[in-house]
Amino acid sequence: MTRQQVLDLYFMDARSKLIDLAAFIDRVERAQGEDDFRMKAFREALNELSKNNSERAKQVLLKFSDPTEEPIPAATTKAACGAYPESSN
Amino acid sequence: MRYIEPHAHMVSRVTDDYVKMTMAGCAAICEPAFWAGFDRSSADGFYDYFCQLTDHEPKRAAKFGLPHFSWLCINPKESEDVKLAEEVIALIPKFLDRPNVLGIGEIGLNKNSRNEMRVLEMHVDLAAKHNQLILVHTPHLEDKLKGTRLILDVIQNDKRIKSERVIIDHVEEHTVKLVLDTGMWAGMTLYPESKCSPPRAIDMVEVYGNERIWMNCACDWGVSDPLAVPKTALEMKKRGHSVEAIDKLIYQNPLKFLSQCPKFKI
Numbered sequence: 001m002t003r004q005q006v007l008d009l010y011f012m013d014a015r016s017k018l019i020d021l022a023a024f025i026d027r028v029e030r031a032q033g034e035d036d037f038r039m040k041a042f043r044e045a046l047n048e049l050s051k052n053n054s055e056r057a058k059q060v061l062l063k064f065s066d067p068t069e070e071p072i073p074a075a076t077t078k079a080a081c082g083a084y085p086e087s088s089n
Numbered sequence: 090m091r092y093i094e095p096h097a098h099m100v101s102r103v104t105d106d107y108v109k110m111t112m113a114g115c116a117a118i119c120e121p122a123f124w125a126g127f128d129r130s131s132a133d134g135f136y137d138y139f140c141q142l143t144d145h146e147p148k149r150a151a152k153f154g155l156p157h158f159s160w161l162c163i164n165p166k167e168s169e170d171v172k173l174a175e176e177v178i179a180l181i182p183k184f185l186d187r188p189n190v191l192g193i194g195e196i197g198l199n200k201n202s203r204n205e206m207r208v209l210e211m212h213v214d215l216a217a218k219h220n221q222l223i224l225v226h227t228p229h230l231e232d233k234l235k236g237t238r239l240i241l242d243v244i245q246n247d248k249r250i251k252s253e254r255v256i257i258d259h260v261e262e263h264t265v266k267l268v269l270d271t272g273m274w275a276g277m278t279l280y281p282e283s284k285c286s287p288p289r290a291i292d293m294v295e296v297y298g299n300e301r302i303w304m305n306c307a308c309d310w311g312v313s314d315p316l317a318v319p320k321t322a323l324e325m326k327k328r329g330h331s332v333e334a335i336d337k338l339i340y341q342n343p344l345k346f347l348s349q350c351p352k353f354k355i
Contacts, residue, residue: 001328009327010288057289058262065234065263066201075169075200078124080230 021046041083090114092318092339093355095347096195096224096258096276096305098123099157100138100146106308106315107153113319116340117355118150119347121160121195121224126310128167132176135163139180143187156355158347160194160224161185168199168208178211185219191350192216194224195258198236201228209243217249222350224276227259229283237264241271254349258305259284265293269301274346278307279317287321291328294338303343 001009028039045063048056066084091114099107099120110118120142129135142159150157161184163177184190196212198205216223223244228236240257244250252272260268260275261284268275277293278284285293290304306317314320322335347353 005329055262057292061261061263062234064231066231068235069238071201071203071206071239073203075202075205078166078199080200080228080232082230084231 037085038081038083090319090322090339091116091336092322093303093343093347094118094306094315094318095256095303095343096121096278096307097315098307098309099150100141101310102308102315104149104153107150107155110315111153111155113316115155115319117156117158117353119158119160119191119343120146121226122162122164123195123226123309124164124166132173132180135177136180139184143184143189147189156189158189158191158353160192160222161190162193162196162212163208164195165197165199165205165209165226165228168205169202171204171207174208174211178208178215181215182219185221188352191347191353192222192224194222195226196223197226197240198228199226199232201232201236201239206239206243209240210247213243213247213250217247222347223250223255225255225257227257227264233259233261234263237267241267241273244273245271253301256303256346259307260293261285262289262293265297269297272301274301274303277302277304279304279314279321280307280312281314282312287317287324290321291325291330299334299338299342301342301346302338303346304339 041064045060048059048063053059064083094110094115094117097118097120099118122138122142139161142161147157161181163174168174193212193216196209198209213223225240227233227240237257244255256274256276257268258276259278265275277290279287279290294302304318304321306315307313308315318339322339325335
């Protein structure tokens with residue numbers, strides 16, 4: 001596909017998602033209280049979008065990923081929360 | 090259009106889904122064992138589930154003209170209890186000769202714990218001893234990258250396992266190359282909210298090629314779409330992919346991998 005064709009196919013969808021992201025950040029910042037590790041990782045991931053890098057999706061995923069290598073002693077929950085808690089440290 | 094749905098949890102779906110999938114061109118469904126959304130209280134619960142996967146569900150699918158195949162294991166979400174896992178794994182060999190069983194899956198990791206690792210190694214050993222194909226679940230969200238690396242290490246350390254007989258499912262942009270570089274297959278799961286959207290899946294195919302890759306809907310009791318594969322095929326068509334390229338990804342590729350099990354005939 002040419003760049004024009006990609007834009008024709010996906011621009012409106014991406015525009016909509018970008019506005020949703022902006023509205024989400026506004027909503028978070030209107031609310032009382034502090035950010036947590038998820039929002040910290042989210043803001044770091046947002047920075048990846050404006051970098052000159054052909055693997056932005058990969059870099060965003062890496063910002064949310066557990067960077068450690070060893071198995072944890074025991075699973076205390078089944079669920080994932082979307083960002084690595086230690087990233088707030 | 091024809092396609093194979095290589096990963097769908099049909100025990101959680103209604104008969105209307107079978108109708109829709111058949112009408113969309115589905116030629117076969119493969120159902121890995123998975124977490125019911127709650128922990129089963131004993132190995133007996135798994136015995137009944139394995140009977141459901143190997144006896145009842147194939148009959149239900151057959152009413153809609155669909156061949157149904159299954160994979161057996163105790164899933165990673167219930168692997169923290171090693172004693173239960175040992176009891177469940179001991180049940181599996183008596184089911185392996187059933188006509189619709191393709192292999193061991195979906196095994197893997199959830200929170201990347203030591204016990205999950207131990208149970209994963211037990212499953213890999215079971216697959217090796219019985220010469221079974223392996224289907225692997227990789228963890229969710231922040232746990233995926235680390236879990237994928239740990240899983241690949243476990244499988245590569247067992248020299249009895251041939252890479253081309255293993256599919257690592259739920260890959261995303263940060264794990265797909267890790268998997269393909271090992272010679273194993275990569276599965277892309279098309280979910281409305283997590284894992285991989287259809288446009289992202291096609292992006293990965295365009296970047297990394299269409300060899301040793303399949304797409305699946307992994308529909309279950311959660312937010313999921315049993316028609317995600319044919320919808321992604323339509324997305325490929327919009328991008329100008331040829332009919333042959335689409336057929337390779339959604340039919341020929343899963344056919345090639347699954348046909349390594351002689352029981353997979355459609």
